[in-house]
Amino acid sequence: MNVKNTVVEKQEEAFSFLKDKLLLQYILRIIIDIILKMKDSLNIAIAGATGYVGLELIKILSRHAKAKILYLCANKSAGKKIYIFDKKIIKKNLPEISRIKKIDWNRINILFTALPNGEAQKIAKVLPQHVKLIDLSGDFRLKDSKLYKKWYGINHNCKELINKSIYAITEFSRNHLDKYSIISCPGCYPTSVQIPLIPLIQKKMINVKNIIIDSKSGYSGAGRNVKNKFKFKNIYDSVSAYGVGSHKHMVEIDQELSRISKKRVKVFFTPHLIPMFRGILSTIYLETYNKNSAIKIHKFLKKYHKENFFVKIAKFNTPIGTGDVMNTNYCNISVCKNRKDNKIIIISAIDNLIKGASGQAVQNMNVAFKYKETMGLI
Secondary structure (H helix, E strand, O other): OHHHHHHHHHHHHHHHHHHHHHHHHHHHHHHHHHHHHHHOOEEEEEEOOOOHHHHHHHHHHHOOOOEEEEEEEOHHHOOOOHHHOOOOOOOOOOOOEEOHHHOOHHHOOEEEEOOOOOHHHHHHHHOOOOOEEEEOOOOOOOOOHHHHHHHHOOOOOOHHHHHHEEEOOHHHHOOOHHHOOEEEOOOHHHHHHHHHHHHHHHOOOEEEEEEEEEEEEEHHHHOOOHHHHOOOOOOOOOOEEOOOOOOHHHHHHHHHHHHHHOOOOOOEEEEEEEOOOOOEEEEEEEEEOOOOOHHHHHHHHHHHOOOOOOEEEOOOOOOOOHHHOOOOOOEEEEEEEOOOOOEEEEEEEEOOOHHHHHHHHHHHHHHHOOOOOOOOOO
8 A cells, every 4th residue: 555655656746747847848938939039129119109100109019029119208198108098008018108318228229209290300319329210200201401391391400310311111112221220201191102103103104294192091190189180170070181282291202203203293182081090092193104004004013012012902993992901001002994095093092000100110120120021010
């Protein structure tokens, strides 16, 4: 009986040892995993963390394998938890909101700025050289400081850094992003417009003197103060044209299309607010050159964007909408025929808060730091 008991006890000890050993191995694997991820991870600060774009950045970077958010900044909300601004942010170890002046720059690799126009340039002036700035405002989009003053209504106080920045739609800038200390992310409307148009202008397939753009956006594009900006419009129940002939994104589109075509381009552009929260649908009316039919342009764009993961070309002559790209970093494009042979219609759909802002910013970061382009975005 004693012998049996001893055998049973020894077996239990052996099983217990094996269990402990397996548990220890499992814990060690987790620790090694964490160490490997941290080894080449990026320490990040986000300025403007409580705005719509800042909150989307947090969601994306929270699931990014190589990103570690060390600072969330919003001066008016310092001391608060970020979760109170968006219940969908569930990561528990995010930092408390602080002021920008509290950042220890020695700990930071990247600063994302999702701030009002004029603020990022102030920070850029004092930013240490080792910190890459990824800006989502208009501060470094225009290469001419006089145009910035004209269209934004404020002086540019960091002119010396404009030429040290790159205007970056990832699909067209991927080979240069690692060379610049400032990455300027395009506006939401210009993103939706340029992804289909730049290849056609490069190939001289369209008449650049006759580009008509009708864009519609959810009201999140106007930011949290949308009610104050459009206080005389019933934005939740009606469609409203705004910025007619004067929207800031128009000069940005002109600049980039002029650069590509090597001719002065002035587009016709009218944006509209529609009663939904997010999404942009741009309908672009074009005149083609050299018998470039709608079907030929469809085939060309499909081939051009074949390797661009986040650009999807719909079947020829297919109506598309924002529902297909909601909460994604995709740009969906449809080429449609017109009743006139030399006229075509291109429809482009993006999520204004992701491909038009935070998603494109992270896509630029991934390419600049040689990570997989889709990391954190799918």
